[in-house]
Amino acid sequence: PNLPTNRDERLVLASQDPLVRTVEDVRATITLRPRAGTPRTVSLPVSVLAPPSLVGSSRIDLEPERVVLTLRGPENLLAALAPAPSYSIGASAKAAPIGGGTEKASYESLLMGLIIRKLHLPAEARARIATLAEGLFQTYREGLLQLDGETQFAARLLAESLQDFIEVLVAWMRGQYQFDPVAVELPFGQRDEAPPWRLELENGRCLELYGRIDRVDLARKPDGRNAYCVVVDYKSGQKKLDPVLLEQGLQLQLLAYLGVLRHWPNPQAAFGVEKLVPAGVFYVNLRGQYPAQNNRLKSLADPGQARRQAYRHTGRFDLQILRLLDGRADATSGDQFNYRLTKAGKVHGGCREPMEPAAFAGLLNAVEDHLRNMGQKILAGTAEVAPFQKGALTACKYCQYQGICRIDPWTHPFRVLRRAAAAGDDAEEATN
Structure with a gap:
């Protein structure tokens, strides 16, 4: 009952080649005009917008110079689209972002496919990731992932891991996640x-x-x-x-x-x-x-x-x-x-x-209080050398400057963290 009313979103896609007759060959330039904000133009293959289950159906109309695609989904389906993100495919999932060119366009296509996810089945999303990953492997850092058998194997593992993730995510979005x-x-x-x-x-x-x-x-x-x-x-x-x-x-x-x-x-x-x-x-x-x-x-x-x-x-x-x-x-x-x-x-x-x-609102307020307190200490010139310890975890564990630091983790008296004395169940719930 809380979901928005469905309506049709009609997109007219300008083809690069007026003689193109198949959906797979069409690369479209789409201008999204949200109810508020600046219109945004993106370029991506029509096959991303039209999953295999829709290709050849009456919803897609191929004409000499355009493709008319009618999508049905939530009213706010295309209300907003973020700037094109960077995405990393290296050993560290958040390091070495891919920048510009084909890589950015490919990931942007993936993003668009996820935004209109109501038209995708999990298996189709998995297949789309495989296609995009294969293209990225050829172009990422001038073929870095194609150097030898080891890097090719690592690339396949990364792709399969992302396929697993996207398949699960799309299934949740289709079946239960209302955001x-x-x-x-x-x-x-x-x-x-x-x-x-x-x-x-x-x-x-x-x-x-x-x-x-x-x-x-x-x-x-x-x-x-x-x-x-x-x-x-x-x-x-x-x-x-x-x-x-x-x-x-x-x-x-x-x-x-x-x-x-x-x-x-x-x-x-x-x-x-x-x-x-x-x-x-x-x-x-x-x-x-x-x-x-x-x-x-x-x-x-x-x-x-x-x-x-x-x-x-x-x-x-x-x-x-x-x-x-x-x-x-x-x-x-x-x-x-x-x-x-x-x-x-x-x-x-x-x-x-x-x-x-x-309790949730109180947690957000407590975060703001911590930030203000940090700001006050910064402006007051407070700079204590007091790394914390919580059980076996210390602030030094992941520090990249241990080689030049004068703190000896074996002898240093760490600032031990403990829960504040709970004044009843409400105090504990506010941080749980």
Whole structure:
């Protein structure tokens, strides 16, 4: 009942060759004119817009100088499109971005295909990744991934891993996830229409934050004026929000992104809504975290379930939007998101990620307080040499300057992190 009314989106695609007669041969230039914001022109093959299940159907009309494609989907399907992102295909999933030329166009095609995902089946999305990856392998860094058998094997593994990820993601989007991706690699503080997030400090000073958000998803409220927003951050490995690090202000980046959206100066121009309502933040492991099994038979018993568990999102979210995250009305536990419900329909006591609305808002406010406190300390010249320790983890573990640092990790008295004394269940819930 909360989904927007469907309507037809009619796109007229200008063909580069008036004699082209097959969908596979057409490369189209498309101008998207959102309800708010600047029109954007992209160039991509029609086959990305028209999945194999639609090719040859009455929805596609090939004419001498144009292709008319009618898409049916949510009303806000093409309301917004982010700037073309960079994407990495190297050993580190977030390093060495591909830049310009065919690589950027290919990934942009993939992005468009995901945005109109309602027309794709998971298997079709998997096949599309294989095609795009094969093209990238030939051109990436002048054939770097084609040097020898070792690099070719690594490239195939990367492609298969991305295929697994996209197949699972598209299945979730088609079947249960009610949010729509509206922006990727969204910059703030780097261009005029997206100013930095400004936090007022004492004595007329301020702290300005700028950066780039991997992905922003929206679910419009029934009135169409406001929308719930979710931030998705892609990682090359497993990462979770830790209650102690959150409480101590040492794990702020992901929730700060949601603060940026909460205070976005003109959401109507960028997102087509009057207000963005924070709903959740999630890390997504691009490589997948597969559960360990006792033997090979158990590992291969249900590959689909294993993949869903491997790509489960981790983070924090507002409990009141649970059925927008997981639209399965009878579900008592999540596969895309981490939650469990009791027989009474309440959240299980051991679940930290779903939070009551007041506690979730309190967590966002606490993040802003931490940022302001950091700003005050920076301007006051505070620079303590006090690396933390939490269990076996220390701030020095991943530091790249250990070779020149005078701190001896064997003898240094680390700043030990502990949970603050809980003043009742509410205090603990605010950080869980």
